[in-house]
Each structure stands twice: as C-alpha cells, then as structure tokens.
Amino acid sequence: MDFDLNEEQRLLKDSIDGLLTDSYDFESRKKYMKEKGGWSKAVWGKLAEQGLLGLPFAEADGGFGGGGVETMIVMEALGKALVLEPYLATVVIGGGFLRHAGSDAQKAAHVPGIIDGSKTLAFAQLEKNSRYDLFDVATTAKKKGDGWIIDGEKFVVLNGENADTLVVTARTKGDRRDKTGIGVFLVPASAKGVTKKSYPTQDGLHAADITFTGVEVGSDAAIGNPDDSLALIERVVDEARVALCAEAVGLMDESLKTTVEYIKTRKQFGVAIGSFQSLQHRASDMFVAAEQARSMSMFATMAGDFEDARERSNAIAAAKAQIGKSLKFVGQQAIQLHGGIGMTMEAKIGHYFKRLTMIENSFGDTDYHQRRVADGGGLI
Amino acid sequence: MDLAFTKEEQAFREEVRSFFRDNVPPDTRRKLVEGRHLSKDEMVTWWRILNKKGWGVSHWPTQYGGTGWTSVQHYIFNEELQSYPAPQPLAFGVSMVGPVIYTFGNEEQKKKYLPRIANVDDWWCQGFSEPGSGSDLASLKTKAERKGDKWIINGQKTWTTLAQHADMIFCLCRTDASAKKQMGISFIVFSMKSKGVTVRPIQTIDGGVEVNEVFFDDVEVPYENLIGEENKGWDYAKFLLGNERTGIARVGVSKERLRRIRDLAGKVESGGKPIIQDAAFREKLAACEIELKALELTQLRVVADEGKHGKGKPNPASSVLKIKGSEIQQTTTELLMEVIGPFAAPYDVHGDDGSNEAMDWTAQIAPSYFNNRKVSIYGGSNEIQRNIIAKAVLGL
Numbered sequence: 001m002d003f004d005l006n007e008e009q010r011l012l013k014d015s016i017d018g019l020l021t022d023s024y025d026f027e028s029r030k031k032y033m034k035e036k037g038g039w040s041k042a043v044w045g046k047l048a049e050q051g052l053l054g055l056p057f058a059e060a061d062g063g064f065g066g067g068g069v070e071t072m073i074v075m076e077a078l079g080k081a082l083v084l085e086p087y088l089a090t091v092v093i094g095g096g097f098l099r100h101a102g103s104d105a106q107k108a109a110h111v112p113g114i115i116d117g118s119k120t121l122a123f124a125q126l127e128k129n130s131r132y133d134l135f136d137v138a139t140t141a142k143k144k145g146d147g148w149i150i151d152g153e154k155f156v157v158l159n160g161e162n163a164d165t166l167v168v169t170a171r172t173k174g175d176r177r178d179k180t181g182i183g184v185f186l187v188p189a190s191a192k193g194v195t196k197k198s199y200p201t202q203d204g205l206h207a208a209d210i211t212f213t214g215v216e217v218g219s220d221a222a223i224g225n226p227d228d229s230l231a232l233i234e235r236v237v238d239e240a241r242v243a244l245c246a247e248a249v250g251l252m253d254e255s256l257k258t259t260v261e262y263i264k265t266r267k268q269f270g271v272a273i274g275s276f277q278s279l280q281h282r283a284s285d286m287f288v289a290a291e292q293a294r295s296m297s298m299f300a301t302m303a304g305d306f307e308d309a310r311e312r313s314n315a316i317a318a319a320k321a322q323i324g325k326s327l328k329f330v331g332q333q334a335i336q337l338h339g340g341i342g343m344t345m346e347a348k349i350g351h352y353f354k355r356l357t358m359i360e361n362s363f364g365d366t367d368y369h370q371r372r373v374a375d376g377g378g379l380i
Numbered sequence: 381m382d383l384a385f386t387k388e389e390q391a392f393r394e395e396v397r398s399f400f401r402d403n404v405p406p407d408t409r410r411k412l413v414e415g416r417h418l419s420k421d422e423m424v425t426w427w428r429i430l431n432k433k434g435w436g437v438s439h440w441p442t443q444y445g446g447t448g449w450t451s452v453q454h455y456i457f458n459e460e461l462q463s464y465p466a467p468q469p470l471a472f473g474v475s476m477v478g479p480v481i482y483t484f485g486n487e488e489q490k491k492k493y494l495p496r497i498a499n500v501d502d503w504w505c506q507g508f509s510e511p512g513s514g515s516d517l518a519s520l521k522t523k524a525e526r527k528g529d530k531w532i533i534n535g536q537k538t539w540t541t542l543a544q545h546a547d548m549i550f551c552l553c554r555t556d557a558s559a560k561k562q563m564g565i566s567f568i569v570f571s572m573k574s575k576g577v578t579v580r581p582i583q584t585i586d587g588g589v590e591v592n593e594v595f596f597d598d599v600e601v602p603y604e605n606l607i608g609e610e611n612k613g614w615d616y617a618k619f620l621l622g623n624e625r626t627g628i629a630r631v632g633v634s635k636e637r638l639r640r641i642r643d644l645a646g647k648v649e650s651g652g653k654p655i656i657q658d659a660a661f662r663e664k665l666a667a668c669e670i671e672l673k674a675l676e677l678t679q680l681r682v683v684a685d686e687g688k689h690g691k692g693k694p695n696p697a698s699s700v701l702k703i704k705g706s707e708i709q710q711t712t713t714e715l716l717m718e719v720i721g722p723f724a725a726p727y728d729v730h731g732d733d734g735s736n737e738a739m740d741w742t743a744q745i746a747p748s749y750f751n752n753r754k755v756s757i758y759g760g761s762n763e764i765q766r767n768i769i770a771k772a773v774l775g776l
Contacts, residue, residue, distance in 0.1 A: 280770035295677035302383040318670045374666035380638045
C-alpha cells in the first residue's frame with residue numbers, strides 16, 4: 001500500500017505544474033478564452049511538446065504508456081490552473097475509445113494527430129432525453145453497404161466547435177433504452193450532413209449541439225462492435241469520471257488556498273476576517289471536504305485497475321458521489337467566505353466555482369452515482 | 381501508488397482474524413454487536429487473552445512488550461479488532477499513561493507500572509477534565525501541594541470514564557499556582573483506593589454509567605509518584621493526546637455497524653417489504669458507506685505516510701479522522717434508529733447486567749444512539765478539532 005508518486009510521476013507533476021505556472025495565470029486565461037474555439041493553440045502545442053497529449057497511449061502507438069496515476073496528475077494540475085484546453089475530450093475520452101477498441105488502422109489514422117497536437121476530438125453522446133444514462137441512445141446508425149448512415153441530435157458536445165473528429169454513440173439495433181445495439185462511430189466533423197450550433201458554456205468552455213442528417217460513414221468508422229459497445233462506452237466514461245474527480249481535486253485545492261489567502265488579508269472591524277472563529281471553522285470544513293475528495297480521487301484512480309468490472313464501476317461511482325458533495329461545499333463556501341467580491345467575474349474564485357459546478361452535472365451527479373452504489377449492493 | 385496489501389500483510393490479516401474467531405468469548409462479541417456495555421470481568425478476561433498472545437500493548441516499543449509491527453500491521457489489527465468486533469484495549473492504560481511512563485518515567489516507574497498495565501492488573505482512569513475545565517483544560521484547579529516526601533491532593537475531576545472499576549488514576553494537578561496556566565501543571569499517578577478519593581457516578585442520557593465525578597480530599601500520595609519533571613505535566617498531556625492519531629477514526633467500528641444495519645434492514649419491514657428495498661433508505665445507507673470509504677482511504681493515506689516517513693510530522697489529513705470518524709459513527713446510530721422505527725421506544729430496565737438472552741434485539745439501539753452523541757465531544761470536541769485545522773493546517 002503506497003500513496004506516494006514514484007520518481008517519474010513526480011517529474012511529470014513538476015513539469016506540468018511548471019508549464020502551467022509559466023503560461024496559465026488568470027489573466028492569460030482570459031486571453032485564451034477569446035481565441036477561436038475558446039482555448040489556446042499555443043498552450044496546446046506546449047502540452048504536445050512535453051508529451052502530455054501522448055501520455056496514456058501505448059509506446060507502440062507513439063505514446064508514453066502512462067496509466068491512471070499519470071492522468072490523475074495531469075488532470076489535477078489542469079484543474080488547479082482552470083485550464084480551458086480540450087484534454088478531457090481529446091486525450092481522455094477520444095483517446096480512450098481508440099486505446100481500448102481502436103483497430104490498428106483507426107489508431108494509425110487518429111493517434112499521431114492527437115499526440116502532436118494537430119487534431120482534437122469531441123464526444124457526441126448526450127441526447128435530449130438521455131440525461132446520465134449512457135445506454136439511452138435515440139440517434140441511429142443504419143447499415144448502408146459496408147458503412148452506415150447516421151441520423152440524430154447530440155447536445156452539449158464539449159469541444160464540438162473545434163474538433164476534427166467526432167466520436168458519436170448511435171444505435172444500430174433496438175429501441176431507445178435497450179442496452180444492446182449501441183455502436184461508437186468516428187465521424188469527421190466536416191462530413192456532409194453534420195451541422196453545429198456552438199456556444200460558450202457556464203464555465204467558460206465551449207460546446208456545440210450537433211445534428212446528424214443522413215451522415216454517411218464508411219466501414220472503418222465503427223470503433224469496437226457496432227452492435228454491442230455499451231461496455232466500451234461505460235469503460236471510457238468511467239475513465240472520464242475518474243479524470244473529472246482529479247480535475248475537481250485540483251480545483252478544490254486552489255479554491256481553498258485562494259479563500260484562505262483572502263480571509264487572511266481582508267480586514268473588517270480592524271482585523272483580518274480569518275481571525276473570526278466562524279470563518280475558521282468553515283475553512284476547516286472545506287479542508288475536510290477537500291481531503292475526503294482527494295482520498296476518493298486516489299481510490300477511483302487505483303480502482304481503474306480493478307479486474308472485476310462491477311467493483312470497478314462501484315468504486316468510481318462512489319468517488320464521483322463523494323467528489324460531488326465535496327465540490328458543492330467547497331465551491332459554495334469559497335464564494336461565501338469571499339463575500340461580495342466572490343460574486344464578481346473579476347475575481348478568479350467565481351470561475352473555479354463555476355467549473356466545479358459543471359463537473360457535478362457531468363457524467364452523473366451525486367444522486368445518480370449514490371443510487372448506482374445503492375443499487376449495486378453498497379460498498380462495505 | 382498502489383492500493384494493494386502485500387501477501388505478508390494479507391496473511392497477517394488472516395492470522396489476526398482467525399485468532400479473534402477462536403478467542404473472543406462469544407457473549408462478549410454479541411454484547412458489542414448489540415451495543416451493550418461489558419462488565420469489568422468480561423473486559424479484563426479478554427484483555428488478558430490478548431496480552432497472553434503478546435498483542436496487549438502491540439504499539440509499545442518491543443523492550444516493553446510491544447510487537448514491532450509496521451504501521452500497516454497496526455492498522456490491520458485495529459480494523460479487524462473493531463469490525464469483528466472485540467473490545468479494544470483499555471485506552472487509559474495502554475494508549476495513554478503507558479506511553480507517558482515509558483517515555484518520561486524513570487526506570488523504577490517503568491518496572492513497577494508497565495507490566496501491570498499490559499496485563500490490566502491495574503485498571504487505569506484519566507484525571508484530566510474538571511467541572512470548570514473542559515476544552516480549556518489548562519485552566520484546571522486540582523491542587524497538589526508538596527509536604528515533605530508527599531503530595532497532598534485536593535480538588536475534583538469529572539467525566540472520568542469507568543472510574544468505578546479503576547485501581548489507578550493519572551492526574552493533571554496544579555503544582556505551581558504562580559506560573560502561567562500551562563506551566564504549573566504536573567503529571568501524578570496514584571491509587572484510587574487512597575484515603576480521601578470519592579467516586580460518584582454520573583448517569584448519562586443513554587441510561588448507562590460510564591463516567592464519574594472523582595473528588596480528592598487531602599489525598600496523600602508519595603512524592604515519587606510524579607512522572608517526569610515537576611511542572612512539565614502539560615507537555616506530557618499534549619504528548620498523550622497526540623499519541624493516538626489513527627485509531628480515533630474507528631473505521632472498523634462503523635463498518636461493523638453498517639453491516640448490522642444492512643442485515644437488520646433486510647429483516648425489518650416497512651410498507652410491507654424489507655426496508656432495504658426502500659430506495660430512499662438504501663441511498664442514505666449508500667451515502668454513509670461512501671463517506672466511510674473516503675475516511676478509510678484518508679486513514680490509509682495517514683498510515684502509509686507514517687510507515688514511510690515515521691511518526692514525526694503528522695500528515696495534515698490526520699486531523700480529518702476525528703471529525704469525520706465521529707460524524708460517521710453518529711450517522712450509523714441514526715440509521716439504526718431509522719431501521720427500528722417505533723420499536724426504539726421501549727426502555728430496557730434490566731440494563732446490561734440483566735438477562736440478556738431474553739431481551740429484544742432492539743433494546744440497546746436507542747441508548748446507543750444517545751450514547752454516541754459523546755463521540756463528537758470527547759477527545760477534543762469537533763469544534764476544537766476545527767480550531768486545530770484552522771491554526772495548524774491552514775495557518776489562520
């Protein structure tokens with residue numbers, strides 16, 4: 001049993017922390033938001049240069065063979081700096097489908113572009129009524145010759161505006177809520193019949209609602225079994241959840257640090273407000289919540305290697321539920337302790353709160369995951 | 381990072397578990413499961429079994445009878461002990477006064493007291509809190525005056541747990557009234573059988589008598605019963621309170637209770653079906669299990685850290701253990717109350733010494749709920765713990 005990072009992992013942490021300290025202060029972030037697509041190509045290039053975009057890919061595919069702990073380190077750092085760039089969509093999720101089920105040809109076509117930073121991906125999964133159920137898919141993929149024709153609507157596709165390739169869940173068989181008959185397809189964003197409506201999200205990222213109207217894709221478009229890929233989708237989304245847990249831990253760490261610094265310097269009644277016990281206790285409770293979240297983020301990261309799929313998803317559900325509770329408390333209290341200034345767009349704390357809040361509503365909220373644990377027979 | 385226990389650690393867990401299975405008296409275990417208090421005999425019998433095995437004072441240095449286990453082994457032992465469940469060693473002797481004596485006592489004191497603590501030949505109690513000195517412990521007033529080769533002790537202690545069984549007390553006494561409040565305190569041990577010691581039981585809201593008031597009226601104590609240096613008692617008290625960092629979360633206790641809740645919730649009906657089939661109840665139970673899993677991981681982080689870097693600098697996460705551990709213990713007792721519903725009400729007039737066999741399984745659930753309100757108050761209330769985090773961790 002060991003919770004420390006090894007030498008290589010420590011170096012990785014130092015290098016990404018260093019990169020973000022140099023290029024991602026709050027003022028720079030505001031500039032990046034104004035670039036096309038809402039993030040910085042230059043920063044993305046630096047992440048590629050340091051090998052971070054290739055981190056989880058196998059060495060044979062040109063990557064570095066990193067595991068869950070490496071992704072945790074990166075996501076925590078990205079959270080701490082409130083990074084806008086589409087690491088989750090491209091490397092964790094898009095890359096996840098390719099790593100777990102991509103054919104050699106698919107990998108050869110997509111992985112090098114991800115690693116060198118020239119291509120990004122987006123995951124088109126959410127539908128109007130699917131909420132957090134990954135099997136709830138109304139979008140269809142009908143067989144035509146060797147390929148498929150995709151029809152349907154997807155919503156809040158993160159990085160949907162910029163992505164070169166869309167990873168689309170679509171049904172080849174059965175009814176909307178059947179657990180079989182679901183496939184995953186790689187669709188070029190430029191394909192005929194793809195229309196996008198782009199918009200910024202509450203947390204400063206960018207997303208798009210995407211309509212697929214008679215979009216034709218070839219036989220090489222399906223990742224994994226086009227008729228039965230729910231397990232694959234669950235696996236990759238579980239990895240996305242673990243990554244979000246780590247990002248949230250980074251966000252909470254920075255929120256707590258910023259808040260403690262603020263109450264040490266803000267004076268009222270002639271003294272720093274941090275000298276008041278009611279505020280001290282609130283800050284202590286934030287610390288407790290953040291530590292509980294960190295523990296569960298580590299647990300979820302290590303659970304990624306559990307052999308038993310049920311145990312793995314139960315552990316990750318538990319982690320996402322704990323992180324949801326913790327982030328709500330830490331985020332809300334960070335605003336409260338900042339007082340009026342916490343309500344302004346000028347102060348950075350509100351932006352952390354907004355990102356934390358959107359994480360709660362991504363890939364299952366606290367209630368959803370708590371129910372998963374409850375229905376899965378508990379944890380003890 | 382690696383969550384797995386080694387093969388040796390897993391084998392150790394098996395060894396500990398099978399020892400408990402074979403050696404904890406069944407009636408003792410049943411009483412603990414049902415939340416009952418144990419008699420003095422039941423506790424002492426078990427502790428002597430444990431001591432005979434060589435596990436009575438497992439965390440002491442080996443020269444005084446400790447096991448030399450790693451911090452992970454201690455964790456496993458504690459977890460198995462709590463979740464079996466078996467009675468935990470008497471903290472006042474084993475975790476509190478014992479370490480003070482082998483760290484600050486003289487050779488004679490070590491020889492005299494340590495083996496008797498290990499075998500519970502002496503039952504120890506703790507004389508710290510006073511009516512006017514709870515969280516503000518250093519304001520204590522009990523006085524020890526030096527007269528020749530004796531101390532004359534006058535004053536009153538309170539919340540003295542199980543003093544009714546005690547042979548010995550370790551006591552914080554003011555020995556220099558002119559010094560600043562933390563500076564004039566000494567750590568003195570003496571017999572509870574001394575003339576002038578009076579024990580008055582305090583009945584708590586669960587109906588039980590776990591705690592007492594203890595009065596000292598011109599109690600004469602030999603001078604050599606002073607541990608360490610005169611007026612340094614506060615340092616020893618701080619050492620004592622900081623000594624037990626990881627056991628305090630009581631993860632194993634809560635695990636055992638959650639298993640019991642799940643078991644009972646499968647039997648007790650609500651709306652014509654077992655309560656466990658009620659989605660709202662099941663989610664509440666899951667929420668508690670998730671909190672406990674997070675706490676277990678937090679505790680493992682602290683344990684792994686101690687194992688690697690020694691016990692010198694406490695991991696900041698360790699301050700989470702008391703707060704969360706007590707909150708979760710209380711939640712488990714609330715869930716038990718919820719399971720039994722209206723059958724929480726009947727009052728068990730026989731108490732723990734009554735005819736246990738005949739008693740209904742619900743009898744101790746409400747008392748246990750009332751009793752567990754203490755866990756966020758004792759050992760430094762959760763508010764004091766928050767002060768500690770604010771100062772020591774956040775620098776406020």
